[in-house]
Amino acid sequence: MKFDLNRLRELSITEVAIKLGIEVKRKKVLCFMHEENTPSLEFDEKKGMFFCHGCNQGGDVITLVEKYSGSNFLSSCSWLENAFLGGTANIQQFSSPSLKKRVIPKIEIHANSEIYEWLISHATISKSGIDYLKNRGFKESIIEQMQIRDLQHPSIFFEDLRKKWGDDQLLNCGLAKNHDKYGITSIWWDPVILFPFIDPVSRVNYIQARRINNKEPKYLNLIGLIKPTYNLSCLQQMKLGDHLFICEGIPDTLSMIQLGYYCIGVLGASSFDKSLIPALMDFEIIVIPDRDDAGERFFQKLRSEFNSVGKSIAKRQLPNNFKDVNEYLRSNSRN
Ligand SMILES: [Zn+2]
Structure with missing residues (x-):
């Protein structure tokens, strides 16, 4: 041959x-x-x-x-x-090579506090970000305290993230996605406000983004991760018997914090983390659900979870004319 x-x-x-x-x-x-x-x-x-x-x-x-x-x-x-090249008659026919089937690796996605913290410490809050939050009734002190940031050009910032951490790490922590067409891209593409979730040991364990232009979906989550509870770091300062409020989203939770309450945000009834219950047993739990059917279901779900360990929780209804706590805050800050 x-x-x-x-x-x-x-x-x-x-x-x-x-x-x-x-x-x-x-x-x-x-x-x-x-x-x-x-x-x-x-x-x-x-x-x-x-x-x-x-x-x-x-x-x-x-x-x-x-x-x-x-x-x-x-x-x-x-x-x-x-x-x-058509081959020749006197060479042995090599029919089908025994091709190895490529195994497409399944990406394991985990929170990566190091990357989230780098992101939050390298992002800033712009004038338009501050204006947006002020319009919703938030003071600069709360923006600072909760380390809220914004990205006016997420795709430019994403290039810095790529340089620092590489594509695989960004994919593995839910900050990037792999498109068939465009390759690796950011999960944020138009201007967003960033809300870091700070856990009880002061690590950033999640970031939720809100699109400033009000397009749907308004909130953008990290890919492949369960949304943890927002503002769990407040548990550090609480004492036995203190009131702990639970709201349904970040704006309401921030509103309660600004009003001077201890408050955590549970982002949807299905994302309530039962393993948190032992850490909450020492406090008076008060849920402030939105004034709608979904809000009522949210409260019922939480109540049954707490009841199953023998703890009762309370519900605080907003005055009739307010749909949620943020509306209440805004009307208060206008007066
Ligand atoms: Zn290779």
């Missing part, structure tokens, strides 16, 4: 890759030699070479067939010859 190696090496490496079953849609594709979430396998059509920046493996068309099919040099040459 003799192959014209020069002719084989002149074959288009992209065409060989496609023939092997590798999807070559963009400049870089997911590597078949190592597990990764971000494409780092590149084909150089001019040189007829491939190279992976993730596992530093590469070579020419023949090596590509060897690596992909798991067959030896001669079998790989034979496969190439048959696939592209």
Whole structure:
């Protein structure tokens, strides 16, 4: 068996890759030699070479067939010859290379306080961010205390995040997503206010964003993470028997804090974390649900969770003319 190696090496490496079953849609594709979430396998059509920046493996068309099919040099040459040069009668037919099925790794998403804290410490709050929050009745002192930030150009900020942390880390903590069309992008694309969630040991364990332009959805969550409870760090300052209010969202929770109450935010009845209950047993729990059916269901859900451990909780209704606490705050700050 003799192959014209020069002719084989002149074959288009992209065409060989496609023939092997590798999807070559963009400049870089997911590597078949190592597990990764971000494409780092590149084909150089001019040189007829491939190279992976993730596992530093590469070579020419023949090596590509060897690596992909798991067959030896001669079998790989034979496969190439048959696939592209028509083959000859006296070489053994190399039918279908036993291609390794690429396993698409499932991304495990975890909160990453280090990245969230870096983000919050490098972002600022702009004049328009402050104006937006002031319009909703919030004072600058509360904006500062709760470390609220905004991003007027999230995609520009995202490039800084990428440089510092890399795509995989951002994907793994819910701050980035992988589009088929556009590759890795930020989860925020138009101006947003950022609310960091600070846990009882003063770490940032979540960030919720609110779009300033009021487009739906108004609130943007981190991808793949359960929303934790907002403002849990207030538990540090509380004493036995203190009143702890529970509101349904961030604006209401912030409103209560500004009014001088201890308050935590549970973002939807389904995201109430039962494992919190022991830490809340020492306090008088008062829920302020929104004045609607969903608000009532929210209260019922929380009440049954607390009742199951023998603790009763109270409900405080807002005066008739207010839909939620933030409306109440705004009317108060106007007077
Ligand atoms: Zn690789």
